[in-house]
Amino acid sequence: MRSLEQIEAVVIGASAGGIEALSVVLPALPPTVGVPVFIVVHLPRDKPSVLADIFGRKCALPVREAQDKEAVAGGTIYFAPANYHLLLDAGPQLALSADDPVHHSRPSVDVLFESAAEIYKDRLLGIILTGANEDGALGLAAVHDAGGITMVQEPATATAPSMVLAAMKLRPVDWVLPLEKIADVLRTLN
Amino acid sequence: MDAEVTGGAARGREFDIEFDLIIAAIYRLYHYDFRDYAAASLRRRLRAAMTRFECRTLSQLQDRILHEPDMFRPLLDFLTVQVSEMFRDPGYFRALREQVIPILRTYPSLKVWVAGCSSGEEAYSLAILLHEEGLLNKTMVYATDINPQTLQTAAAGVYDLSRIAGFTANHHKSGARSSLSDYYTAAYGRAVFDKSLKDHIVFSDHSLATDSVFAEVQLVSCRNVLIYFNRTLQDRALALFREALCRQGFLGIGARESLRFSSEAERFLNFVPEERIYQKR
Numbered sequence A: 001m002r003s004l005e006q007i008e009a010v011v012i013g014a015s016a017g018g019i020e021a022l023s024v025v026l027p028a029l030p031p032t033v034g035v036p037v038f039i040v041v042h043l044p045r046d047k048p049s050v051l052a053d054i055f056g057r058k059c060a061l062p063v064r065e066a067q068d069k070e071a072v073a074g075g076t077i078y079f080a081p082a083n084y085h086l087l088l089d090a091g092p093q094l095a096l097s098a099d100d101p102v103h104h105s106r107p108s109v110d111v112l113f114e115s116a117a118e119i120y121k122d123r124l125l126g127i128i129l130t131g132a133n134e135d136g137a138l139g140l141a142a143v144h145d146a147g148g149i150t151m152v153q154e155p156a157t158a159t160a161p162s163m164v165l166a167a168m169k170l171r172p173v174d175w176v177l178p179l180e181k182i183a184d185v186l187r188t189l190n
Numbered sequence B: 001m002d003a004e005v006t007g008g009a010a011r012g013r014e015f016d017i018e019f020d021l022i023i024a025a026i027y028r029l030y031h032y033d034f035r036d037y038a039a040a041s042l043r044r045r046l047r048a049a050m051t052r053f054e055c056r057t058l059s060q061l062q063d064r065i066l067h068e069p070d071m072f073r074p075l076l077d078f079l080t081v082q083v084s085e086m087f088r089d090p091g092y093f094r095a096l097r098e099q100v101i102p103i104l105r106t107y108p109s110l111k112v113w114v115a116g117c118s119s120g121e122e123a124y125s126l127a128i129l130l131h132e133e134g135l136l137n138k139t140m141v142y143a144t145d146i147n148p149q150t151l152q153t154a155a156a157g158v159y160d161l162s163r164i165a166g167f168t169a170n171h172h173k174s175g176a177r178s179s180l181s182d183y184y185t186a187a188y189g190r191a192v193f194d195k196s197l198k199d200h201i202v203f204s205d206h207s208l209a210t211d212s213v214f215a216e217v218q219l220v221s222c223r224n225v226l227i228y229f230n231r232t233l234q235d236r237a238l239a240l241f242r243e244a245l246c247r248q249g250f251l252g253i254g255a256r257e258s259l260r261f262s263s264e265a266e267r268f269l270n271f272v273p274e275e276r277i278y279q280k281r
Helices: A018-028 A051-056 A109-123 A137-145 A162-170 A179-187 B002-030 B039-052 B058-067 B069-080 B090-104 B121-132 B148-156 B161-173 B231-244
Strands: A009-014 A037-041 A063-065 A077-079 A085-089 A093-097 A124-128 A149-153 A175-177 B110-115 B139-145 B158-160 B184-187 B190-193 B201-205 B217-222 B245-253 B268-272 B277-280
Touching: A009 A018, A009 A109, A009 A137, A018 A037, A018 A051, A018 A179, A037 A085, A037 A109, A051 A063, A051 A077, A085 A109, A085 B039, A093 B039, A109 A124, A109 A137, A109 B039, A124 A137, A124 A162, A137 A149, A137 A162, A149 A162, A149 A179, A175 A179, B002 B039, B002 B058, B002 B069, B039 B058, B039 B069, B058 B069, B069 B148, B090 B121, B090 B161, B090 B217, B090 B245, B090 B268, B090 B277, B110 B121, B110 B231, B121 B139, B121 B161, B121 B201, B139 B148, B148 B201, B158 B161, B161 B184, B161 B190, B217 B231, B231 B245
Parallel strands: A009 A037, A009 A124, A037 A077, A063 A077, A124 A149, A149 A175, B110 B139, B110 B217, B139 B201, B217 B245
Antiparallel strands: A085 A093, B158 B190, B184 B190, B245 B277, B268 B277
């Protein structure tokens, strides 16, 4: 098994039931964690996202809505804004795009994961949580193919399992865990 | 597993090299300059083009671009086109209506520049807003883009009828003083926007990467274009806008764009910060 010590960044994708799932996972991250965490949650496109506010109050790490061309800071949780894709670019820095929705989603989990895999290669941990569509399957495959570590929420414990099942169909997944165990793993990050 | 992992990483490095090469090839042969575009989105668009044209590598795509002149136009669509909406971010148009229009009203004639107009949705939105405010008759809207094909689409002003419900909802939220249906004719599943709007819009080819200023304007609207540029090209585009704008002219950018990191920032005042509307000092 490849080791968590190689990990320099984490990407997380979630859809239906995602806020509840992230409420278990993100507050588990201790303030000593030094890697950045990038998150896409599917939300209605016409309302500003309040995720950064919600989780800012629950988490030990700073939580921000991603800004275009912002340099990535370690130990920070970034949420994609509503109605924009979030990508990672060389630097590393954050990049936003208004390109077409992918799997009817903008932001899309695939777009985040694929771009992050290009930048972080085998130093990336990709996590797919509960969700009711197929966004994220190709993205998690890209993380796997670049040599990164992949993790999904155990489908039986997911509010909506299809996003996880779609990802498991494309590539073998390194860890299939319930939320509490995912939180335990994240506690051991660099 | 190890071989596959190494292969994945190597493919990444090769792609980086091929990426630089194809961008250089496009610039030298077709004079479209993508060298200072933000790489992340461009890489994604090139990967989509590889799938569409059934090329296994970017080098194969480059080979076709160099040796099959008919290939460039369709590739340009992949690199440049993005679909917008009419009155996207209604709050932006409401802020223009309530806070910028009262000042624009004081000018004897108006010029507005929609930079990176793509298929024209924003240009028509502004023309409708100006009509509602009684200003369209003394206004010329310059809508520019680098893709000639898209400019033709924009000039035609024909949109799929299935999109009109969304446009209408946005228009309404922008503080509309009229009905969107006053401005188009529906036929055969499409909405054709009126000549009375088109008479006040000039669609033309202009590159923020390589061209210079062409007119003095009172308002520049350039939304969700700067995110596709790196800092160098952003600064070039913003300098063009500053040069084009009259003193105390207005600049509107995208909801998640900012002048904060730009060398041009101090040349502008935050006029409506929450809607990213700036005023030239």
